[in-house]
Amino acid sequence: MITVEDVVNESVVSLRGVRAELGSRPVLRGVDLTVRRGEVVALLGANGSGKSTAVRGIIGQVSPSAGEIEVFGVPRRRFRDWHRVGYVPQRTTAAGGVPATVTEIVASGRLSRARFGILRKADHAAVRRALELVGMADRAKDSVNALSGGQHQRVLIARALASEPELLIMDEPMAGVDLASQEVLAETLRGQVAQGASVLLVLHELGPLEPLIDRAVVLRDGCVLHDGPPPRAVGQHALPGHDHVHPHAAHDAEPIRTGLLS
Amino acid sequence: MDILDYAFMQRALLAAVLVGVIAPAVGIYLVQRRQALMGDGIGHVAMTGVGLGFLLSTSPVWMATAVSVLGAVLMELIRWYGKTRGDIALAMLFYGGMAGGVMFINLAPGGSNANLTSYLFGSLSTVSESDVTAISLLAAFVMAVTLGLRRQLFAVSQDEEFARVTGLPVRTLNLLTAVTAAVTVTVAMRVVGLLLVSALMVVPVAAAQQLTRSFAATFAVAVAIGVSVTIGGTVTSFYQDVPPGSTIVLLTIGAFIALTALASPLARRRARALAAAQAAGDPAECVIPATRGPEDTVGV
Numbered sequence: 001m002i003t004v005e006d007v008v009n010e011s012v013v014s015l016r017g018v019r020a021e022l023g024s025r026p027v028l029r030g031v032d033l034t035v036r037r038g039e040v041v042a043l044l045g046a047n048g049s050g051k052s053t054a055v056r057g058i059i060g061q062v063s064p065s066a067g068e069i070e071v072f073g074v075p076r077r078r079f080r081d082w083h084r085v086g087y088v089p090q091r092t093t094a095a096g097g098v099p100a101t102v103t104e105i106v107a108s109g110r111l112s113r114a115r116f117g118i119l120r121k122a123d124h125a126a127v128r129r130a131l132e133l134v135g136m137a138d139r140a141k142d143s144v145n146a147l148s149g150g151q152h153q154r155v156l157i158a159r160a161l162a163s164e165p166e167l168l169i170m171d172e173p174m175a176g177v178d179l180a181s182q183e184v185l186a187e188t189l190r191g192q193v194a195q196g197a198s199v200l201l202v203l204h205e206l207g208p209l210e211p212l213i214d215r216a217v218v219l220r221d222g223c224v225l226h227d228g229p230p231p232r233a234v235g236q237h238a239l240p241g242h243d244h245v246h247p248h249a250a251h252d253a254e255p256i257r258t259g260l261l262s
Numbered sequence: 263m264d265i266l267d268y269a270f271m272q273r274a275l276l277a278a279v280l281v282g283v284i285a286p287a288v289g290i291y292l293v294q295r296r297q298a299l300m301g302d303g304i305g306h307v308a309m310t311g312v313g314l315g316f317l318l319s320t321s322p323v324w325m326a327t328a329v330s331v332l333g334a335v336l337m338e339l340i341r342w343y344g345k346t347r348g349d350i351a352l353a354m355l356f357y358g359g360m361a362g363g364v365m366f367i368n369l370a371p372g373g374s375n376a377n378l379t380s381y382l383f384g385s386l387s388t389v390s391e392s393d394v395t396a397i398s399l400l401a402a403f404v405m406a407v408t409l410g411l412r413r414q415l416f417a418v419s420q421d422e423e424f425a426r427v428t429g430l431p432v433r434t435l436n437l438l439t440a441v442t443a444a445v446t447v448t449v450a451m452r453v454v455g456l457l458l459v460s461a462l463m464v465v466p467v468a469a470a471q472q473l474t475r476s477f478a479a480t481f482a483v484a485v486a487i488g489v490s491v492t493i494g495g496t497v498t499s500f501y502q503d504v505p506p507g508s509t510i511v512l513l514t515i516g517a518f519i520a521l522t523a524l525a526s527p528l529a530r531r532r533a534r535a536l537a538a539a540q541a542a543g544d545p546a547e548c549v550i551p552a553t554r555g556p557e558d559t560v561g562v
Contacts, residue, residue, distance in 0.1 A: 059427045082429030089423045096420040098294040098467065101476040108417035112428040117413040143475035159424070169427075 010037045010073070012167045012198045013058055018067035020053055027053045029222040030067070035167070040189075040199040040212050042230060045219035051202045052090060054219070055171050058200075059087055072167075083112035086165030090172045090202070094144045094155045102147070102155050103140045106130055109162035130161040133191065135184050150181025157185060161192070168192060171202045174209070182208050206230060265500050273394050274386045274506070275496055280401040281446075281453045281462065282492030286470075286484035287408040288446045289463030291439055294419040294477075300337070300440075301460035304447045306356040307333030308456055309363025311448075312381045316370040322381065323396060327448040333359060334440035342433070384455035384507030386496060393452060400449045407442045415439060416477060453492065454507040461511045462488060469518040472525035487517050 013035040020028040027050045035041045045051045056062040057069055060076060069076040072084060086109070094105050109130070110123045119127075131137045134154040139147065144155060153173060160168060168189075174182055186208045193199060193212060206213060216230035265271050292300050311329030315322030333355060340351045367373045380388070389397075408415070418425040418435045426432050443463075450459040470483035495510030 056423075059423075061423055061426060080429065082427055085427055087424060087427035089421065091421075094421075096294045097296045097298070098290055098477055098480050099471055099475050100416075100420065104416070104477050105420065108413065108420060108425070109428065111413060111417055111425075111430060114413075117411065119413070141476075146475075163428070 011035060011070070012037055012072055013169075013200055014068075014070040014073075015054065015057070016068045018054070018057060018064045018069060020050075020057055020062055020064045022053065022062075027222050028057070028064070031219070031222065031224055032227075033217055033224070035198050035200050037198055038193075038196055040193055040214045041201070042206060042209070042213045042216045043200065043202045043219065044205070044216055045225075049219040050222040051219050052171055053222075055169055055200070055202055058169065059085070083163040084166045086160030086163060086168045088153075088156050088160045088168070088170040088173050090175065091156060092149060092152065092176050094147075094152045094159075099143045099145060101141055102131065102136055102144055102158075103127060105144055105155055106158045106162050109159035112163045126164060127162050130158040133161055133188050134158045148178070148181075150177040150184075153177050154181060154184060157188065161188075166197060168197055168199045170199070172204060173201065174203065174207055185209075186212065265497060270387055270389070271496075271500060273389045273391070275493065276394055277389045277397050278386065278453050278492035278496045278506070278510070279489055280397055281450045282488035282490070283485055284401050284404040284408070284446050285450055285459070285462040286466040286488040287481070288404060288439075288443050290467045290477075290481055290484055291408070291415050291419045292443060293464060293467045294416070295439075298464045299460065300334075301443060301447055301463040303337060303352060303356045304330050304334050304444050305451075305456040305459045307359035308444075308447055308451065309378070309381070310359045310366065311363075312378065312451075312456075313363040313366025313370070316373045316377060317366045319370075323393065323448060323451070326381070326451060327400070327445060329359075330444040330447055331441050334444035335437060338436050338440040342436075380455075381451055382455050382457050383505060384451070384453050384458065386453055386499070386506040389452050397449050397452070400445050404442050404446055404449070407438060411435070411438070412481075454510050458507050458511045461514060462492075465511075465514040465518050466491070469514070469521045472518075472521040473528065487514070491517060 011034045013033070015031055015033040018028050018031045018033075019026065029050075031050070031054055033041075033043070033054060043051045043054065053062055057064050058071065058076065071079045072081065074081075107119060107123075107127050110119060110127055111117055113126075114120070114123055128137065128140070131140055134157055136151065136154050136158060139151070144152065147155065153176070157170070157173060160170070173185060177185065189199065189209065189212060199212075201209065201213070203209070206216075210230065213230045215228065216226065217224060218226040218231075266275075289298075289301065292298055308326040308330035310333075311326030312322045314320075314329065315325030318325070337352060337355060340355070363378065364375065367375065367378055370377075414425075414430055414435055417428060417430060418432055419439070422432055422436075425435075446463065447456070447459050450462060454462055466484040466487040467480065469487050470480045474480040474483055491510050491513040495513050496506050498504065498513075499506035499509050
């Protein structure tokens with residue numbers, strides 16, 4: 001029998017003992033990670049800690065060498081209901097080699113719901129709604145080449161929302177985004193969470209999304225260093241509008257706010 | 263029009279129009295994936311097919327189709343698995359294909375590099391009845407793929423990683439693009455030749471981009487340019503006695519230059535229209551507010 005507790009604790013993403021290598025270099029060394037229904041989980045860590053690789057394992061772009069990955073309780077290899085997942089890859093631009101309008105880009109996010117790639121009236125309406133959610137409806141017919149960095153990111157998020165997903169996976173959605181767009185994105189995300197969406201966010205730092213986050217998982221050198229409440233910001237980092245920008249070397253495995261985590 | 267009185271010109275024009283449609287239709291996806299030179303690579307590989315056709319005394323067109331499809335699939339697999347030094351592997355495939363063509367054609371009884379010339383630079387006036395049939399069938403296949411699967415191909419060519427998460431069969435679509443490009447190369451071989459085929463796939467798309475903002479419009483304008491230059495080049499070559507292949511390619515480049523020149527005043531006018539539209543709401547000039555607002559906060 002399915003109890004209320006089962007539904008509440010149902011995991012939408014689950015990684016168990018996942019290992020992965022890029023070339024011969026181990027990037028994930030036994031990662032456990034769970035996102036439960038309705039939860040907002042931040043995956044934190046320095047550059048090279050393996051957080052992007054973990055996410056790319058979930059979407060099937062990277063094959064793990066060991067361990068299990070389940071999406072909505074189904075082993076990733078057998079998972080087919082991709083319309084339940086909205087993915088925002090780590091990008092600085094939505095543009096390709098040929099001009100495309102904002103609508104054309106966002107419509108490709110609806111393909112997971114469209115049979116044989118034919119978009120019906122309801123699909124076009126969903127694309128419009130997604131554009132409204134990120135405040136880009138007035139730019140629908142513009143070429144993405146004419147957009148700012150923050151607007152590119154909003155287009156990529158609208159594309160992920162077009163399939164009306166239950167789970168959002170975002171890889172560094174705030175990278176290179178101006179403050180105004182950051183607020184729009186935080187607001188969009190708040191709306192999605194209020195409607196019951198689960199979210200897995202890869203972040204360099206918590207930033208304006210901090211109040212939304214239920215749990216933080218910190219990776220370091222491909223291992224989980226912390227899994228629990230998000231670390232609270234102190235000092236300089238706690239100032240509103242603080243943007244954590246300083247150069248990281250690829251081998252710089254220092255997780256952010258170490259003082260609070262160790 | 264006396265040009266249509268000749269059966270060979272009717273066939274030539276039909277072949278030219280079909281190539282004018284399908285070359286940009288495939289090329290737009292290659293340009294979108296930033297693989298603009300893939301057509302050129304396939305053209306090199308197809309030379310081995312032409313050489314083999316002569317050596318085995320079979321049809322060079324069908325042999326070239328088979329070999330270039332094989333080569334395109336191989337290129338796609340190298341791109342897939344060869345995470346490192348993929349460009350070196352591709353270079354070997356290209357030059358191996360070219361060297362193989364020259365080798366096979368010289369091994370063929372009575373064969374010499376002269377036989378290759380008509381395939382390298384096109385030979386529109388010698389298109390036969392059976393060539394027209396083959397070109398029409400292959401062109402129908404290419405149109406079915408590039409139009410019928412336009413949304414899927416757009417998504418995969420735009421962002422492969424994202425397309426995977428929409429559940430699209432990314433690998434199959436990539437292979438299909440490669441096969442379609444290979445078929446287009448061999449269809450266009452008779453019209454503009456293997457060495458010039460890539461121009462007809464890439465330049466009309468580049469020219470169309472100067473005017474357009476959407477993918478759909480770019481597709482339509484690129485095909486329109488493709489058809490115009492292939493017809494224009496074929497007709498010019500009939501009256502002026504110049505080689506059709508190079509005439510078509512030079513016309514295409516001419517169209518690109520003309521549209522680029524045309525585009526900058528057009529862009530200026532669009533910018534002015536945008537400024538006028540914003541004037542209703544926002545001031546077009548910079549206005550410095552007296553006090554700092556929250557939007558002025560800059561991260562340190």
